[in-house]
Amino acid sequence: MIYFDNNATTQIDARVFEAMLPFLKNMYGNPSSVHRLGRIAKSAIEVAREQVAALIDASPSQIIFTSGGTEANNLALHNSNGLLAISAIEHPCIAEPAKCKNAQIIPVNADGLIEPEAISKLIKKRPDFVSIMLANNETGVIQPITEIAAQLNEHGIIFHTDAVQAVGKIPVSFSQLGVQMLSLSSHKIYGSKGCGALVVDKSMAINPLLLGGGQEQNLRSGTENVAAIVGFGKAAELAKSELETRHTKMLELRTLLESELEKLPRVTIFAKNAPRLPNTTLFGIDKIEGEWVLLTLDKKGICVSSGSACASEGQEPSPVLLAMGISAEQAKTAIRVSSSHHNTTADVLQFIEVIKSFGV
Ligand SMILES: Cc1ncc(COP(=O)(O)O)c(C=O)c1O
The missing domain is CATH 3.40.640.10 (Type I PLP-dependent aspartate aminotransferase-like (Major domain))
Structure with a gap:
């Protein structure tokens, strides 16, 4: 997992x-x-x-x-x-x-x-x-x-x-x-x-x-x-x-994840240019609902969230993304990857392979 x-x-x-x-x-x-x-x-x-x-x-x-x-x-x-x-x-x-x-x-x-x-x-x-x-x-x-x-x-x-x-x-x-x-x-x-x-x-x-x-x-x-x-x-x-070592590890993983995601034409990383936590990437795949991505990843043993845990029970678009001026349609594509220092490069690469298999 x-x-x-x-x-x-x-x-x-x-x-x-x-x-x-x-x-x-x-x-x-x-x-x-x-x-x-x-x-x-x-x-x-x-x-x-x-x-x-x-x-x-x-x-x-x-x-x-x-x-x-x-x-x-x-x-x-x-x-x-x-x-x-x-x-x-x-x-x-x-x-x-x-x-x-x-x-x-x-x-x-x-x-x-x-x-x-x-x-x-x-x-x-x-x-x-x-x-x-x-x-x-x-x-x-x-x-x-x-x-x-x-x-x-x-x-x-x-x-x-x-x-x-x-x-x-x-x-x-x-x-x-x-x-x-x-x-x-x-x-x-x-x-x-x-x-x-x-x-x-x-x-x-x-x-x-x-x-x-x-x-x-x-x-x-x-x-x-x-x-x-x-x-x-x-x-x-x-x-x-352990703050420094955890931070370095999480940021390394986020940098790898985002550089791979950016190669995919249908992917948008939300709030990309703002100062962000080293472990968090919120992204969407054009025209694919985040909920579907979450459930498909789950079947492959990968746990992510589509927006916040509380919001993920409903189909409502994330109020956070709406407040940023993102359309309801695009907000519904949101998938959140939040890593820890326990994750590995192999985890990120496997995740990317599954995302690529969606033909994005
Ligand atoms: C920003 C933020 N504040 C508060 C909470 C609530 O914390 P707790 O789960 O300990 O009640 C959460 C939990 O998701 C959170 O992300």
Whole structure:
């Protein structure tokens, strides 16, 4: 099998799995318990907090563990009390809660990028809170978050970024980005599903979504998913120490894939000229539906996605591509290849051979 769907989820790293195991077996204490098993669990969470903080250049007290990226994003948006603004290309777990808050939508250009003028225009509407993703899950396009933060910070507007896809693939520094909140997810960086974090600038007083036992500094009640948090910490530690080698490997594969795809006359690579994640290529084959390509590749043991995992259940064209001005017809051709450092040149070449067999 060839797995090219790492933006949907990643395979848990064997070292992460090993780190988690004791907390699923013998070290099952509740971190709120005062006895020794409780204390072991509590201190394991604190180690993980340090590891996650180190990955993104934040301080441990800024990390609030959640059940994943979706909860982190919902928690962030819960803290907009005035006019909320989000980009037109956000993940559904930002776009859907934003709908309930009648959010302003910030447009992107044909490359999938937000232009400074769009932010200047937005500022005139006096939003209290802006959420713009760092890297897009479908196209891989990386937004100029530092520049946008400089514009927004001047006006005291709270700025949140969904860094779920960026972290572990490119260097991400919470302190340098200039945002007040940032979302993370463990299963995108070879950790387990069901775990993530919201990173919050401590100068901000935030309101929790979940009320109860007061865990996570009163900001996220609920007994902690200790094993998953420990795994997230280990995954973060590995992502930090291996970032450069992983990046180099993924970029090598992407360069090979795209140079081969470009030889095929019916292929279009979306957002080709924008700064993008090293592992992501979104492309379409003229007049062939992405869904058909996905299913045909699946029969040959190759896993890809046709747009985002959530969108792939429906036949609707990707809102991300529509926002870039791409026609609905062409958007429906989209196929996403998202690699990991575990993929090989042979994987890419085999993939290309199958694509060529479609007579493109
Ligand atoms: C950009 C982005 N944000 C948030 C999420 C949601 O994260 P989780 O699956 O941990 O809820 C995803 C998952 O696909 C994503 O790609």
